[in-house]
Amino acid sequence: MRTRAASPPGRRDRVRTWLCWLAVTPGLVWAAVRLPGLERGPLVQAVAFTPYVAAWAPAPLLLALALRRRWPAAVAALVAAALLGVVAPRALPSPRPPATGPTLRLLTANLLAGAADTRALVDLVRAHRVDVLAVQEFTPRAAAELDQLGLAALLPHRQLNPQVGTPGSGLYARFPISGGGVRLNRGGWGFSQAYGTVTPPGGPPVRVESAHPAAPYAIDQVGYWRTDLTAQLPATPDAGLRVLAGDFNATLDHAPLRALLATGYVDAADAVGVGLVGTWGPYDGDPIPPVTIDHVLVDRRIAVHAVAVRPVPGSDHRAVFAELRLPTA
Structure with missing residues (x-):
């Protein structure tokens, strides 16, 4: 053998x-x-x-x-x-700054061109006692439904830019909004960003913006994506407080978002050790593992006490809730 x-x-x-x-x-x-x-x-x-x-x-x-x-x-x-x-x-949680001012509760949600369940969103606002709500892909129908479901009583102050489709943006608040406006991105979809300044009782003014840079869904959109991220307002460590909240279409592994953080922001989820929780995907039934592209970026002088990611039926994005402690006024 x-x-x-x-x-x-x-x-x-x-x-x-x-x-x-x-x-x-x-x-x-x-x-x-x-x-x-x-x-x-x-x-x-x-x-x-x-x-x-x-x-x-x-x-x-x-x-x-x-x-x-x-x-x-x-x-x-x-x-x-x-x-x-x-x-x-x-x-892993990071050390908090010594902020001793009032608490500000913020929620951000992408409504998927108005297809999100508006009742579920209002329920989240009630459950978390939200002070500021930032919405993206915000439509006239969604605006009407939210008010019919009681959001007008919960968050009576607003800076809104509802649009049919995906460009719309909105900002709702429990407190008066001053210096409000809408900023237009240059990306292929022309996403808008509502902004304004809120001043909680006994606290300092905080400029909040509903962020929505272009999505890099195709190679010819990557340039717009990079331009929109680069155009986001930097933090102002020696001046007023700023918060950017929304669908950034970028994770903490993308260089433009890291450059924005380096100006003086902290990612709220990262700060409390939940920065790996996915907020988008799978999309349209495709087997895409979730990624973290929705963020609440806060001035590093603001202490982050809690972050929770919550599903919103009808949307491919999950809402992000952040409980913040502001510096004293």
């Missing part, structure tokens, strides 16, 4: 080495794009899924260690440490 000869040790070693490098390379390329913020074209959409890649990153390391491949193991360890290092802190 003839027996098959065993593979030479050198050949087995080469196969194991190449197998390890094959497993390590995708994470290495991903880190090389994500860490310096080099996402362009279709990579903009891909980078949104960085938390999932970070969760997978230790697998190539374990493989390389099991096969005793020193160099692939070293590179895999660096990749895993880098990706987990930028993602894992979102699941």
